[in-house]
Amino acid sequence: MNASDVITLGQDALLMGALIAGPLLLGILVVGVLIGIVQAATSVQEMTLSFIPKLIILVLLLFFIGNWQIGVLVEHFQTLLMNIPIYLQ
Numbered sequence: 341m342n343a344s345d346v347i348t349l350g351q352d353a354l355l356m357g358a359l360i361a362g363p364l365l366l367g368i369l370v371v372g373v374l375i376g377i378v379q380a381a382t383s384v385q386e387m388t389l390s391f392i393p394k395l396i397i398l399v400l401l402l403f404f405i406g407n408w409q410i411g412v413l414v415e416h417f418q419t420l421l422m423n424i425p426i427y428l429q
Contacts, residue, residue, distance in 0.1 A: 341427045341428065345427055349420075352416070356412070356413070356416050364398060364402070367398070368394050371394050371397045375390045376390065
């Protein structure tokens with residue numbers, strides 16, 4: 341295993357992390373901005389007003405795309421396991 345293999349594995353790990361966390365973080369970001377706009381317009385500064393919708397969106401996103409996320413992680417892990425002999429050369 342040389343330096344380029346290690347860099348490639350690191351790049352793949354970062355890509356997987358972004359691919360898995362990206363949709364969840366984007367959904368929470370959109371809801372947070374919308375709630376922030378509403379709070380600024382109405383001068384209501386209640387913390388739970390922003391927390392509860394974000395939590396609901398997170399749960400809904402996990403419900404709808406969680407199966408896809410698990411599939412991507414399993415496929416990536418299987419690829420890593422299949423490539424162990426290549427990396428050990």
